[in-house]
Amino acid sequence: MVFQCQRDSWARQFATRVVSCRAAELRPEGGGEPVRGFQPDDRGLIGDVPVLRVTRRGPEAVHFVQAALEPGAEVLLSLDWERRFDHMQQHSGQHLITAIAEQMFGFKTTSWELGRQRSVIELDTPSMTAEQVEALERSVNEKIRERVPVMVRELAADDPEIETVRSRGLPDDHAGPVRVVDIEGIDSNMCCGTHVSNLSDLQVIKLLGTEKGKKNKINLVFLAGNRVLKSVEQSHSTEKALTSLLKNGPGEHVEAVKRLQSSVKLLQKNNLNLLRDIAVLIARDFKSKPVQSQLFVLHRKEGDSEFMNIIANEIGTETRRALVILEQDPSLCPQETLLFLTVGDEKEAGLFLLAGPVEAVENLGPRVAELLGGKGAGKRGRFQGKATKMSRRGEVQALLQEFVSHGSPEA
Structure with a gap:
């Protein structure tokens, strides 16, 4: 059919x-x-x-x-003509690229994919040089400018000519005549897809380079016809926006971005150092108090896991000292502090850390994660993870306060 x-x-x-x-x-x-x-x-x-x-x-x-x-x-x-014509351009473009790639380099096409934004041809070769890609692109566009006709023929299923055309085989449920698409003097291929009637209808083909494919194969990425125009339009819009943001011409964009990246890396490094210093100061301020609370709660929007762990480590140092004193004089040892630390958005996503007595953390950690709508894991008196409901930090604090006050949280 x-x-x-x-x-x-x-x-x-x-x-x-x-x-x-x-x-x-x-x-x-x-x-x-x-x-x-x-x-x-x-x-x-x-x-x-x-x-x-x-x-x-x-x-x-x-x-x-x-x-x-x-x-x-x-x-x-x-x-839907726009969609149909796009498919015609990409499909005929694939036939042309496939035929020329095999003629020029002996690279056979093993499959292809017509994507929504770009198309990919799988070539049976482990590599393809930039020079080969450039030569292939130049050759296919020469054929487009030569206005080579594209014709469709229907052959009977038993026609011996079928054996002479390029084919990956017919579907098992095929019925009726066999359709052959000819690019005059270039290719003859068994195909059921829609095609242009002349290579000039393709307008232009742009090869975007290759990507690693399956074992010993590469994927050749291409655009044909109107997709090339849309890509140029998008690139030009991006170029105009970058020119406005970077305050220089297109030829200087790359160097300007490299300078910005270097500045950002330096700022990030300085910011991390400041966060570490702040974490240490927060912990030391807590330890300097004559009477230390059994529950320490802190939220900071700008922070990360390292920031929280530094605070826990610094306060934990005091705990270890207290344990040494305990062996000499139990009356001098305060109870170990339970820490609940969070960073990130105050109401939505963020990170949390629960630290303190091992048994308490093991029991409370999963409940804290559940309240915060997140997941976590822990060991040796630390339980940390990601949260999605930071707005419920108050409920967690109430749970922990109940624990330190009465030895067990409310059910």
């Missing part, structure tokens, strides 16, 4: 009849709740009903829509 889109990829509308319609369920791409609707067998806008997805099942094109259509009814199919 050859579909209307394959016989005439340029047709934007055509009239047809609904063959059948049945209830179906579609799970959106990327997951999520299924959309309930009906599944007739045509493409585009069917009347005024949007088509959400089209799949091929043997000789039938199955269309998913969200409104039932009457079998036998005459309907007008209207095409």
Whole structure:
């Protein structure tokens, strides 16, 4: 079966009849709740009903829509032309790149992916030099400027000519004639996709370079036609914004950003040193008090795990000294302090640390994490993790105060 889109990829509308319609369920791409609707067998806008997805099942094109259509009814199919033409450009561009890459370097295409923003051709080679990429790009664009015709033929399934065209094989459920796409003098390939009628319709191809692919293969990334124009437009908008922000010309952007990165690294280093000093001072201030509280609570928006652990370490030093005194004179030893430290947003995401007596921390740590809507882990008198509900710090403090006051938190 050859579909209307394959016989005439340029047709934007055509009239047809609904063959059948049945209830179906579609799970959106990327997951999520299924959309309930009906599944007739045509493409585009069917009347005024949007088509959400089209799949091929043997000789039938199955269309998913969200409104039932009457079998036998005459309907007008209207095409999303911008999307169709984009696919035509990328697909014909892939055929051209694949053919020229094999002719120039012997690199065979093993698969390809038409992405939403860029397309990728998997080449059966472990590497491709920048010079080869440049030469390939120059060659394919020469063919575009030569206005080479692209033709579609339909051959009978038993036609011996089928053996002479490039192919990755037919689907098991294929029925009807075999469709062959010819780029005159360049390539002949068995294909069921939509294509341009002349390479000049591609406008231009830009090869964005290669990425590591599967074992001993590379992925060649490319843009064709209108995607190149959109990429240039986006790059130009970015360039204008950077010129305004950096107060210099495009040729100086990279060096300006490098200078900014160096300044940021230095500021970050200085900030970390200041945070460490502040942590030490906070701990020493606590230890200098004649009577130390059994519960120490602190929140600081600017901070990290190291900041909290420095405070815990400094106060912990005093605890260890107290344990030594205990062996000589129990009356001189204060009770070990329970510390609840948090950093980050005051109401939403942040980090927390619970430190103090081992048994108390083991019992209270999971409850603290639960109250803060986070997760954590701990050992040797420390329990720390990430939180999503920092607004509940007051509830945690109440829980810990109950513990230090009565020896056990309220149930």
